[in-house]
Amino acid sequence: MNKKAVVLLSGGLDSTTALYVALRDGFQAAALTLDYGQLHQREINCARVNAEALAVRHEVVRFGMPWKGSALLDPLIPVPAGRSPEAMQSTIPVTYVPARNTIFLAMAASYAETLDAEALFIGANALDYSGYPDCRPDYFNAMQAALNLGTKAGVEGRALTIHTPLLRLTKAEIVKLGQSLGVPFERTWSCYRGSEEPCRVCDACVLRAKGFEEAGLQDPTGSLSA
């Protein structure tokens, strides 16, 4: 029987690549998408399409967060535009969703326990990123300790290990890795705005463009009609 993993799949470039890494590494993957009320719901469509194309079991759990507090949740908070990758890391931006990765990992751990999965995959990145605190290596180490102590799996000595295969890669390295694994970039969505086409100026678009440019590849995004 294959070892099992729960993969947090937002539908973006990073999480989709993380799913492909999990499959490459021999895991039987179950994808988990959390619909927390993000305005860019298009990414969820991408998650659905990719999970289905891979015949990967997929759960979408919806829990609108009534408290918002992020530009990704509240249409009244403008998404920052035109920031350089360097500027992104100087402060935590308004696109920060409070405690998002802690919620994501907690939900993934819960799902993983019911599947007897041994691994959680998350496509977090701490190099070309927006300076979110819950994308940093120290944070993942702390969450690992909490899951070891706070889950049945952890207490009974079965591994429930957080895998962060993209954590220390540049965006260009992620793009190259994705290409080598056959990630359908045209079916991934990164833009923080939920419009028909990527805005090309939000942090997510800027970082994605930087990655493709430095990898020497063309980004096919925009061709998805999902």
Add this chain to the structure above:
Amino acid sequence: MNKKAVVLLSGGLDSTTALYVALRDGFQAAALTLDYGQLHQREINCARVNAEALAVRHEVVRFGMPWKGSALLDPLIPVPAGRSPEAMQSTIPVTYVPARNTIFLAMAASYAETLDAEALFIGANALDYSGYPDCRPDYFNAMQAALNLGTKAGVEGRALTIHTPLLRLTKAEIVKLGQSLGVPFERTWSCYRGSEEPCRVCDACVLRAKGFEEAGLQDPTGSLSA
């Protein structure tokens, strides 16, 4: 301006007492109830009634967990009956909800950040309890470390402190504390079964009865028509 706290309020005896402790300690409390699909939905009614009676802001966030894996979620898994308090701690029972307190604390932290709250209250107890791993002191210390590293509040040096005022109390001590603070016991619901009356044989009922008996008090539960 009062210091603010988010209080995880399930609607049971412990969480309701934790809410009263937060208010006693001078916090402006916002209550958070998580409807994760628990079969004993009656406790949510209690949470609503008590928050309203106290004029405490209250959010109920619903996210049915499609994966179940617990007797509290899956009607096909029988709730254990007639276990002694000692037996409860020998193994993790089927009423364990995978990673529940990690999900709860993550959601509470998220809400707390948007309120600029400095405290999270959770009515967990590690003495008269069912042996759940996510009710133990070491686990809460690990989660505190994760929240310190993984939230904007933590990174910016504002406290986001987990308060576990009941952690090392016996159930009798919790009952006495609740009585001294005026907790309306008749409007709290502990039973794991969602019937009209408490079953009196599940772990939650057994522990509650033990608490009232050892405190020398009568449990008025059952008189709530909510």
